Amino acid sequence: KAGVTQTPRYLIKTRGQQVTLSCSPISGHRSVSWYQQTPGQGLQFLFEYFSETQRNKGNFPGRFSGRQFSNSRSEMNVSTLELGDSALYLCASSQTSAVYNEQFFGPGTRLTVL
């Protein structure tokens, strides 16, 4: 069974631009969660989607948004990029609940904002 895939793997943007990251979960998994990881803040929860609905959201500004499609693939968007948005963005999928089921993480997208 193929693992979680994320595209692109690396991305360089400039301040003020926007970016869209993509995540394909493991087949059959309906929950997709997004995390931001930085050296200073560690691994922080962004949001979780289940059956095309956002059912939980972390403490991030509205510039961070996401969506999930009917095939469970998910995208996250960051608008008006800031230098502090430079981070590793990780996507994780699980069968149902991200809390009670094992989450499988993708390799991440490394975003650099110049």
Place this chain on the structure above:
Amino acid sequence: LAKTTQPISMDSYEGQEVNITCSHNNIATNDYITWYQQFPSQGPRFIIQGYKTKVTNEVASLFIPADRKSSTLSLPRVSLSDTAVYYCLVPNYGGSQGNLIFGKGTKLSVKP
């Protein structure tokens, strides 16, 4: 807000048993405790999950005392490849559904 406290770092030598303890004072009655492992430049990987007493799998054991205010991840006979960051997680119910708060974890360094 559900919160966990674990040591920032630990050192060990190959072949030793490593125990990483995590405090979670306000864990809810039905909450599970979950541990993940993360190597540099990779996403975290699930290690073990438990609710009470002891859980064991092929890589680790998880000990949870009766009061459930803490838990201990035990790694038997560590090797250099166990050098990683280990996260102790409990659910946070700030939203409509729970989510896991990873925090900064415990950086385990295994030396030869």
